[in-house]
Amino acid sequence: MFSQGSRLTPGVVYVSHLPLGLFEPQLKSYFGQFGKVLRLRLSRSKKTGGSKGYAFVEFDCDEVAKIVAETMNNYLMGERLIKCHVIPPEKVHEKLFVGSQRQFKKPKYPAVARYNKTHTPEQIAKMTDKLLRKESKLRKRLAAHGINYEFPGFLIACVVLWRRDKTHVPTSTSGKVKISNPSVPVPLMSSSVSLQDTTPVCTPSLLERRKSMVVDDDADDEIVVKMPAVERDEEDAKKKR
Structure with missing residues (x-):
């Protein structure tokens, strides 16, 4: 002790x-x-x-x-x-x-607190730059494998957000978006990509339009190949025997 x-x-x-x-x-x-x-x-x-x-x-x-x-x-x-x-x-x-x-x-x-956090313009520019650089690398990898695939990407989302906030989209004289890394130029709008490529809001008018499109597709001339019935061939074979 x-x-x-x-x-x-x-x-x-x-x-x-x-x-x-x-x-x-x-x-x-x-x-x-x-x-x-x-x-x-x-x-x-x-x-x-x-x-x-x-x-x-x-x-x-x-x-x-x-x-x-x-x-x-x-x-x-x-x-x-x-x-x-x-x-x-x-x-x-x-x-x-x-x-x-x-x-x-x-x-x-x-x-929720992290999602609703107010980001500074510098943080927003940094995040946007990172997303655009990753998207550019993805497009290059697809092209290297011979995959011809066009998708709107993050740039279209940025344009939609900027237009929603009624702010001016920063562009250069060459028509490209200004980002912090100038070595990754991204065109403002591609010929095959537009703002309408984003997912539309499901409304009654949109559903009616889709129904009409289905009806029009049914009216197209289609080639129907009729296959002979199997049971009939078996009956003919039995009669020949």
Whole structure:
């Protein structure tokens, strides 16, 4: 036992391969059986708030930390083998447990927040440039394989968005869209591609137009090949026998 005048040295244990459903309250309650838990930090995703499967637990005594590491290493929990080892004091970062005392607040709708985020003109130009460069590489690969395929691409979507926002489309004197990378020129409008190539809105008038197109196609002269009946051929063969 430790004497009353001795000062305990805290020990930090790294715990990994944690099963789903174990969060700060459960971990603190479970490891509290071995000794006093000073601080605990569960690594979480900043975007979703979910657990990354590993945590750091600080005990008030380094001897207790060693016992925990020896006991819990390769311990089967929730169909997973828990991995534990003691982190040497010199390798414990000074900011390892920063914010561990605060209650975690799960981010609300991170995907919606990222989608509705207001982008700066520089970010929009960078994203547009990246999409157009990837599209240009795709067209070159198709042409290299002898595939003659035309599709509107991202440029048409950019033009539609610009027209919807009633802004001016930045073009150069050669009739090409200005992008940040001048080595990837993209024509503003192809002869076989127009704004009407985008997916139309399904309306009653469009459905009626499609029905009329089907009726017109039925009236076309088609070559019908009549095949002889199989049963009749079998009957003729029996009569000949």
